[in-house]
Amino acid sequence: MEESHYPNEKLVKGELGYVLEDVPHLSDYIPDLPTYPNPLQDNAAYSVVKQYFVHTDDTVPQKIVVHKDSPRGRHFRRAGPRQRVYFKSDEVRACVVTCGGLCPGLNTVIREIVCALHNMYGVSKVLGIEGGYRGFYSRNTITLTPKVVNDIHKRGGTIIGTSRGGHDTAKIVDSIQDRGINQVYIIGGDGTQKGAAFIYEEIRRRGLKVVVAGIPKTIDNDIPVIDRSFGFDTAVEEAQRAINAAHVESESMENGVGVVKLMGRYSGFIAMYATLASRDVDCCLIPESPFFLEGKGGLFEFMEQRLMENGHMVIVIAEGAGQELLTEYRRDEKDASGNRLLKDVGLWISQQIKDYFGTQRKMTINLKYIDPTYMIRAIPSNASDNVYCTLLAQSAVHGAMAGYTGFTTGLVNGRHTYIPFYRITERQNKVVITDRMWARLLSSTNQPSFMRPKDCTEAKKAEEPQTQSLDGKNCKR
Numbered sequence: 344m345e346e347s348h349y350p351n352e353k354l355v356k357g358e359l360g361y362v363l364e365d366v367p368h369l370s371d372y373i374p375d376l377p378t379y380p381n382p383l384q385d386n387a388a389y390s391v392v393k394q395y396f397v398h399t400d401d402t403v404p405q406k407i408v409v410h411k412d413s414p415r416g417r418h419f420r421r422a423g424p425r426q427r428v429y430f431k432s433d434e435v436r437a438c439v440v441t442c443g444g445l446c447p448g449l450n451t452v453i454r455e456i457v458c459a460l461h462n463m464y465g466v467s468k469v470l471g472i473e474g475g476y477r478g479f480y481s482r483n484t485i486t487l488t489p490k491v492v493n494d495i496h497k498r499g500g501t502i503i504g505t506s507r508g509g510h511d512t513a514k515i516v517d518s519i520q521d522r523g524i525n526q527v528y529i530i531g532g533d534g535t536q537k538g539a540a541f542i543y544e545e546i547r548r549r550g551l552k553v554v555v556a557g558i559p560k561t562i563d564n565d566i567p568v569i570d571r572s573f574g575f576d577t578a579v580e581e582a583q584r585a586i587n588a589a590h591v592e593s594e595s596m597e598n599g600v601g602v603v604k605l606m607g608r609y610s611g612f613i614a615m616y617a618t619l620a621s622r623d624v625d626c627c628l629i630p631e632s633p634f635f636l637e638g639k640g641g642l643f644e645f646m647e648q649r650l651m652e653n654g655h656m657v658i659v660i661a662e663g664a665g666q667e668l669l670t671e672y673r674r675d676e677k678d679a680s681g682n683r684l685l686k687d688v689g690l691w692i693s694q695q696i697k698d699y700f701g702t703q704r705k706m707t708i709n710l711k712y713i714d715p716t717y718m719i720r721a722i723p724s725n726a727s728d729n730v731y732c733t734l735l736a737q738s739a740v741h742g743a744m745a746g747y748t749g750f751t752t753g754l755v756n757g758r759h760t761y762i763p764f765y766r767i768t769e770r771q772n773k774v775v776i777t778d779r780m781w782a783r784l785l786s787s788t789n790q791p792s793f794m795r796p797k798d799c800t801e802a803k804k805a806e807e808p809q810t811q812s813l814d815g816k817n818c819k820r
Contacts, residue, residue, distance in 0.1 A: 352765065360414020363402055366742075366750035366761045369429055369554065372547050376746070378427040382464050397423035403758040405568070419568075422738035422752055422759035424463075429746035430525065432465035437743075438524045439487065440472035440479070441501040442531035442538070446562040447577035448724035448732045449530060450495040450502055455736030456528050457487045463737075464744055470524070471502070476538060477509025479518040496729060499721040510538040516545045519553060526554045526743045532561040533768050536751055540764035543749040554743040557751035558735050559767060562720060565610035567772040568762055569753030573732050575613070577725045578606065582617035585715040586659060590623040593655040596709035600646070600656055600696060604689030604714045607661030610773045614661040615784055625649050625656040626790045628692075630663035631774045632781070634793035636695060643699050645791055650708070662716070664688055689714055734759055 353365035370376055381396065383389050402418035409416070439456055441449055453471070460466035471485035472478040485491075485503055495502050519527060519542075529539040536557050543555040559566045564575040582605055589601025605614045611629020618627040626645065628634055635641045649656045662685055669686045693712045700706045724732060731754070738752040738759045750761040774781060776792075785792060 352763065357415070360416060361418065362416065363418045363420065364763055364766065365420055366763050367543070367547070367748050369552060369746040369748055372550060373552055376429055376552070378429055378746075379431055381424055381426055381428050381744075382432060383424050384426075386463060388462075395424065396426045397421050399425070403755050403760045405755060407756050419755055419760040419762050420747075422742060422761055424741045425745035428464075428744040430744055433467075435460070435464070435466040435526055435744075436468045436470075436523050437466060437526035437528065438470040438472050438484070438519075438522075439503065439528045440475065440530065441503055441505045441560075442475040442529070442535040443505060443507060443560065444532075444562070445500055445505065445720040446560050446574035447499065447581075447720070447722055448573040448728045449500065449505075449560065450492075450498055451724055451729050451732035452530055452558055452560075452573065452736050453487070453502065454492040454496050455733045456740060457492045458489050459737045459740040461489050463740065470522070474504040475506035475509055476511075476515060476535075477506060478504070480511065480514040481509075484522075496732075497723055499723050510541070512538075512541045512545050515542055516549065516551075519546070520549070520551065525552055526556070528556050528558065528739055528743070530558045530560050532559070533566055533771065535560070536566075536764055537768045539751075540749065540768065543764065547749075554746070554748040556739040556743045556748070557764065557767070558739055559751050559753055562613070563607050563610050564612040565608075565771045565773065566753075566767055567770055568766050569755060570757065571731075571754065573728050573735060574724060575616075576727045576731075577722065578613050578719050579616045579620060580725055581719045581722055582613060582715065583621055585713045585718075586617060586621045586623060586657065589657050589711060589713050590621075592711040593657055593709075597654065598650050598700075598706065598708040599654070600650075600658065600708050600710040602658045602660065602689060602693050602696070602710065602712045604660050604662055604687075604712075604716065606716055606719065608663045608683070608685065609771050611661040611664065612772075612774060614659050614664075615774055615781070618659050619784055619787055622787065623657055624659050624788055625653075626658045626788060627784055628658065628660040628664040628793075629774055630661055630666070632664075632776045632792065632794065633667075634665060636668070636699070640791060640793065642793060643696075645793075646696070647700075647704070647706075658692075660689060660692060662688060665692065687714075 355363040355365055401421035403421050405417045457469050469487040471487045473482040539557045546553045559572050561572045562574045562578050564572050566572050585603050589603045593599030593601040607613050614627055614629050618624040636643050665688050700708045735752055742761050751767045753762055
């Protein structure tokens with residue numbers, strides 16, 4: 344084992360620079376636990392599978408682009424069913440909780456957790472915790488069966504409700520203990536996963552045979568390590584409708600300007616990918632890339648040039664972009680989940696555009712502002728996300744039955760893995776504006792970066808890289 348920097352961190356070192364960032368297991372703190380044959384070996388659905396179970400040594404590398412002399416680097420444990428399980432089917436009492444904001448795919452994950460437990464492992468006792476974390480100690484539970492969840496994947500939202508905040512570790516673990524729950528499935532973003540980590544630590548401190556498994560949920564795609572979070576593909580696809588409407592409106596009017604505000608509190612992934620997918624966007628503004636309005640190289644100068652050339656334009660702006668430009672913005676204001684409260688940058692920038700062109704340039708423009716935020720959050724997941732949600736849910740169930748705990752399941756380089764909570768919560772995933780993907784967007788829209796030379800220099804120095812090199816040092820993709 345390598346020296347750790349987090350409580351209960353498990354680092355396993357091997358030859359040629361191999362490091363496994365392993366996840367906790369019930370056997371780490373409860374000795375002599377009995378094991379049982381995995382019921383999947385008698386499951387007809389798996390009878391044609393050549394290899395039922397994942398090998399105990401199977402791991403997935405965090406970085407797959409390497410040099411010939413690179414060390415093997417950091418790995419995560421591969422997700423999937425194990426040959427031995429740590430729970431009998433009839434002793435499992437599981438619960439599912441959803442926390443934070445809505446996201447396409449929540450109901451699909453709930454459905455597939457219930458169905459995987461029932462159909463693969465013969466588990467019949469599954470509870471839905473109503474209304475987020477506070478539901479553990481202040482709300483009733485819902486009995487979840489395959490019949491109850493049969494068609495919920497066709498609906499948006501979450502059938503068990505959600506909320507922000509309400510996390511009280513002691514009360515939650517007391518409730519888990521009192522109800523006899525021994526598998527806890529927690530669906531939520533980075534704040535929710537931090538809460539899940541506290542719940543796991545308290546369960547471990549009490550020595551309880553209770554598994555805590557996380558399924559990462561954030562429509563903004565701002566969770567690190569994993570390839571993407573569920574609901575993101577659906578959000579990008581649905582955003583096309585708003586962008587297309589803005590384009591139709593703008594090109595139908597003289598000097599038409601369409602402004603679309605999309606989600607992205609800290610990270611501009613939805614705005615960036617929706618812009619690249621659309622090809623109708625003239626300018627994309629995200630939180631990671633500072634911009635200014637007036638003066639040479641500013642947004643207004645670019646808008647004037649684009650309107651003179653084309654007679655119309657479309658601007659996509661992420662909700663967290665340009666917040667520092669709003670005079671009434673206060674960085675210390677937070678919501679119940681600990682997220683900073685944002686002012687409506689879409690309304691603000693729309694008014695700034697009208698004032699500048701109407702007052703200073705004496706130029707008539709026809710501006711249409713579209714905010715599809717809550718329409719996007721509330722829709723069911725698309726086909727791609729439905730498949731992804733299914734695999735995430737099944738991976739979580741396989742891990743829980745195998746006795747793994749204190750983990751989040753996620754896709755890393757196209758393979759499903761078990762990731763320690765601390766890796767999911769240590770930072771946020773952000774668009775790297777010194778990376779090629781942002782350069783691809785700039786070349787697609789032909790917009791300037793809006794960054795002064797000083798800002799560019801600072802961005803290159805301070806940019807948080809997206810991956811780590813195989814020896815653990817930071818590097819760009």
